[in-house]
Every structure is written in C-alpha cells, then in structure tokens.
Amino acid sequence: MTGYTGRFAPSPTGPLHAGSLVAALASWLDAKAHGGRWLVRIEDVDTARCVPGLDRVILQQLTACGLHPDALPLWQSQRSARYQQALDQLVARDLAYPCACSRKDIETALSRLGQGRARHGELVYPGTCRTGLHGRTGRAWRLRTDAKTIIHWSDRRLGPQQQDVATEIGDFVLKRVDGCFAYQLAVVVDDAEQGVTNVVRGEDLTDNTARQILLQQFLGLPTPRYLHTPLVLGENGEKLSKQNGAQSLDTTEPLAALKRAASVLGLPEHSGSTAEALSAWVTYWQRLYNPVP
Numbered sequence: 001m002t003g004y005t006g007r008f009a010p011s012p013t014g015p016l017h018a019g020s021l022v023a024a025l026a027s028w029l030d031a032k033a034h035g036g037r038w039l040v041r042i043e044d045v046d047t048a049r050c051v052p053g054l055d056r057v058i059l060q061q062l063t064a065c066g067l068h069p070d071a072l073p074l075w076q077s078q079r080s081a082r083y084q085q086a087l088d089q090l091v092a093r094d095l096a097y098p099c100a101c102s103r104k105d106i107e108t109a110l111s112r113l114g115q116g117r118a119r120h121g122e123l124v125y126p127g128t129c130r131t132g133l134h135g136r137t138g139r140a141w142r143l144r145t146d147a148k149t150i151i152h153w154s155d156r157r158l159g160p161q162q163q164d165v166a167t168e169i170g171d172f173v174l175k176r177v178d179g180c181f182a183y184q185l186a187v188v189v190d191d192a193e194q195g196v197t198n199v200v201r202g203e204d205l206t207d208n209t210a211r212q213i214l215l216q217q218f219l220g221l222p223t224p225r226y227l228h229t230p231l232v233l234g235e236n237g238e239k240l241s242k243q244n245g246a247q248s249l250d251t252t253e254p255l256a257a258l259k260r261a262a263s264v265l266g267l268p269e270h271s272g273s274t275a276e277a278l279s280a281w282v283t284y285w286q287r288l289y290n291p292v293p
C-alpha cells in the first residue's frame with residue numbers, strides 16, 4: 001500500500017447508472033494503479049432526496065462489478081456532529097454567519113442591485129445578512145467569502161483551473177434552512193477525515209472544486225489532487241443523470257457495463273473475465289494517468 005487513498009462517493013438518490021459507473025470505475029482504477037486504498041462513502045446528507053434502501057443497491061451494484069472497497073463504507077447521515085464541529089470552527093473565526101433570507105428575498109435584493117443570475121442559473125448571494133440578522137431569524141449558515149478568493153488548481157485531466165469564489169459563487173450555504181449540511185462542507189470534512197489524497201469524480205462536479213479548496217484552506221485541511229472524468233451523455237446530448245431518467249445499471253452482465261464505462265475513459269476493449277479486464281485496465285490506466293518516470 002502507498003500513501004494513496006481514493007474514494008467513490010455516490011448519493012443514494014437513484015441506483016448506479018452508466019454515468020456513475022464511469023466515476024466509480026475511474027476512481028477504483030486510479031487507486032489500484034497507485035497501489036492505494038479505495039473507499040466508498042454514501043453521501044446521504046440530503047435526507048429529503050435520498051431513497052431508503054438505495055445505498056444497499058449501490059453497494060451491491062459495485063460488488064457485482066468487482067469493485068470492492070478496502071474498508072467499510074461511511075454514511076454521511078451519521079456524521080452531522082462532525083459537520084457541526086467544522087461549522088462551529090468557521091463561526092468562531094467569523095468565517096461563517098447565519099442568514100435569514102429566502103430565495104425570494106435574494107432575488108429581490110439582486111434585482112434591486114441590477115444583477116441577475118450567475119452561471120448555471122445560481123444566485124450569487126448579495127450579502128444581505130453579512131452584517132447581522134437585524135432582528136430577523138437565521139435560517140441557514142453561509143461561508144463568508146470576503147477577501148478576493150481566487151482559487152487556482154490543476155485538474156489531472158483538464159489541466160489548470162481557476163475560480164474567483166467571491167464573485168463567481170458568492171457566500172455559499174454550509175447548512176441549509178432544513179438543517180441539512182451542504183454537500184460542500186460534508187465532502188471536505190469527510191475527504192480529510194478519511195485521508196483522501198485523490199478525488200476522481202465526474203466532470204459535472206469540476207465547478208465545486210474551488211469552493212472545496214477554499215473550505216479546506218479555512219479549516220486547515222489538506223487539499224487532495226483532483227481528476228474529473230468524462231460524462232456519459234444521453235440521447236438529448238445532456239449529461240446522463242438520475243434526474244433525466246438514466247436507466248439503472250444492469251449488473252446481470254457486469255462486464256458489458258464495465259466495458260461501456262471503460263470506453264468512455266478511453267480504455268481499450270478487453271476480452272476475458274471481469275477480473276482480467278479490470279486488471280488489464282489498471283495497467284493501461286497507469287500509463288495514462290500515473291506515468292512512471
């Protein structure tokens with residue numbers, strides 16, 4: 001074993017589909033190519049969107065594909081106390097503050113300022129509650145992105161990236177109105193606590209990375225290396241997702257499913273058993289992403 005720890009972090013809002021298998025396979029291959037550990041984390045922090053029992057389905061689908069975690073999975077729903085500690089740490093340093101604004105309040109404030117939606121239709125929070133709640137009741141908690149927070153990082157596949165979190169994203173939510181901790185906070189706390197050195201996940205998550213690096217810096221946590229994998233597109237050209245009705249992965253033929261995922265990753269066809277194909281792809285992956293000097 002080397003110092004490498006990787007992970008696959010599915011949200012049990014739907015079973016694995018062809019797109020999520022690409023991320024699962026890539027993160028497994030990268031861990032094996034580095035002689036490292038591969039962990040599975042069930043990201044069920046958003047309880048309202050999670051479907052009971054789907055965590056088990058996902059774990060079975062991974063096992064059927066020959067992707068076995070090197071430790072017991074972690075469930076985010078059991079870790080609220082840890083996320084609260086991280087939030088308390090940020091609040092103590094005045095890096096997080098309570099917010100009383102509804103979506104409507106934010107839209108009204110932004111239109112008063114003559115500002116519309118930012119990229120992806122997200123609203124950049126106008127900062128209404130930064131100076132206090134002024135008698136209103138706090139509903140959520142936000143990160144204070146006061147300083148010019150330009151984050152530079154390099155993706156192992158996509159190359160150099162940068163984002164000014166303060167202006168492009170704004171003071172983002174750490175704990176929501178419904179009491180759920182936000183993905184950004186949970187993922188950063190867990191990656192650090194699980195000793196994750198390399199995050200390999202779908203390209204649709206690339207845009208979250210700068211926010212996560214900023215949080216790591218604020219919480220004094222190490223920053224892993226990142227590699228974002230190509231997405232599987234549906235017939236309409238959109239990313240295949242649970243939301244647009246992606247079919248559950250058919251694990252009665254795991255090799256066929258793995259081959260489709262491997263081809264998205266640019267890995268060659270392989271005939272033979274699932275175990276043989278996986279081990280051939282590890283060698284190939286080593287050449288693609290882990291060149292030996």
Ligand code: GLU
Binds near residue numbers: 011205
């Ligand atoms: N839970 C996220 C998802 O299923 C992945 C998070 C991550 O890999 O950082 O899309």
